[in-house]
Amino acid sequence: MKIILRPYGTLQRDLGGSRIEMNCPSGITFFQLCDLIDERWGKHLPPGLWSRASRRFAAQVIVMISGKELAVQQNPVLCDGQEILLLLPFAGG
């Protein structure tokens, strides 16, 4: 099934785009998706945004799935075509 990553901020540069389709096994969970992210991009993601040890995004990255923010320990099962927003909110002047 397809999962779509939508990174924002510097994550777009790090992951190589603003909309990235990933082919994933059916019934994959969010944590399993993170394992795939680590395999593919772990070496290139800055340590401030991604932990290679835990294979998770850093706390300052806000993950939103279907318009709802994912809490730190939440590990939902993902659906085909679901979009996962990876946000780095910033305060502007």
Added chain:
Amino acid sequence: MKGYMGRLLRVNLTHEKATEEALDAQMLKDYIGGSGLGLRLMYNEVPPETDPLSPEAKIIITTGPVTSTPLGTAGRFQVCFKSPLTGILCDSSSGGHWGTQFKQSGYDVLILEGKASRPVYLYIHDNQVEIHPAEDWWGKDAYTTINELVKVVGDPKACVLSIGPAGEKGVLYAAMINDTGRTPGRGGNGAVMGSKNLKAIVVRGTQKVELANPDGYKKYAVSVNKLNAKSDDIYNLRTFGTPEVMDNNWAVGDIPVKNWSLGSYEELCVSLGGKKMRDTILVPHVACHFCTIGCSRWVKIEEGDYKMDAAGPEYETLGALGSMCMVDDLNAVSYAAHLCNIYGLDTISCGSSIAFAMECFEKGYLDLEDTGGIELTWGNKQALVKMVEQIAMGEGIGKFLGLGTRKMAEQIGRDAMDFAVQVKGLELPMHDPRAFFSWASNYATSPRGGCHLHGMSAIYENKQDPIPEWGLTGFYPRHSNEGKGKITRFAQDWSHILNSMVMCYFATFTLKPSDLGALIGFATGYEYTPEELVVIGDRINTLHRAYNYRCGLRRVDDRLPVRSLTPVAEGGAAGAVPDLEAQLNEYYQLRGLEADGRPARDTLLRLGLDDVVADLYA
């Protein structure tokens, strides 16, 4: 006196006389400089009952110990004044290069008092002060005035701080404009300057600041500049500028849409974002003094109704004139922002006032007779541009909109105050307290009114151990109220230190309090510890608060508008509302405030504000 020129310039416009005074060394140690120093001097010299637009009012412009050094962004300056919009003390900050030239002309502080008998401009250059007639420029826009006065003084390196027609006409949120479109935007300082018949201040200086440890300073400053040049945190700021916030923050419900009534509108926000700007109208842009971030935007629109080649809009402006008014045309919003610059208007208050008026029009509280036939409907970009022009000139309904949302709501009555989104009369900036809960206590207690620059608190949410050197450790999720009073307190203290050094917020995302202490130490010879810096931040905040208390402000004024505490139905902040009272209770306890908002006697004594004890506890 290392790090400073050691001199204050006082210009009495009534008598057209300029005098110099030495700066008090202990005052500098207690307040560092910049807004800390300016607020202290305002407290000392301007009674709280002073009418902000009277000759008795003063404008105090200050620089700090890092101004005019090789540190990136060290060309900024602060403007302290009593705000005609809010009626309380205000300090505003501007970038560019004016601050550098002013300090190099021989002074750290400029105090403007009285009122000239006819329009004048000042020319301050290497310890000389000239006062010249300015009738030829009265009525001209700020950019024309700036360009012409540089030619008049005959020095292309001269910098000019000017008002436009809005300041001359006393629009309550008129703003001074400097260099190529920078501004100490908030609070109405342009109106105060206009009330003194002062059109512009031209500065040019060639003097060097003597630093305590010039080699040490240069090495440290260069390392900070390099850190900012290479930092991942800054990369997007350089590439897309602050308009990048439009591309990102819509998803978390941070960007106000339709006068704060809609929680999310991706298409609208992205149409005004940094990427759209880069791909369409952005041209190579200018940076501030020694800055290695380069967040400023410059835009060129070659054809059509919005032709321009000038400083482009920042995020706050895109929000206020764009998403707040439901205008999705980047060219139109850029042009409206440009008009704000040339006429001299605070874009946040201007856009918010227009959005408020659009809602009044929708509700029937204003009609076509009131607007002179202009359809003030959501998304009407022609109306947006027309309103900016009318506000600046004090014409038609623009005269009413130029009062700001609080006064407009007071006059309209009904439920208008519920959607006049302001705190203490200052329209809120474009970050939603329903998206990041710390904005709630921050906006409610910010000493100049609803403001995100006296404490950029949200950057400490969703971040592990935000300021460990100040004991701000732990993790503070954005939709939790726990610890948000604490975040607000320390965020405010951080901003007071930056505004007193006079350094840009963006240059400090990668820094710690000890870095700031080190910079001040290399400059002045006195290195503040992190603990000393937080005391100074607390002192400045408390002094500002004490002045406002004497203006009549109480805890009841530390509030948010009804609209900010009404949940939105959609987006990344759907259903979320901060618990302001809980945050305020924590904040009050940390700041040492009494139940009615007055700083406690013990607090004042601890902070060395003994004179304030006499004023508040007489």
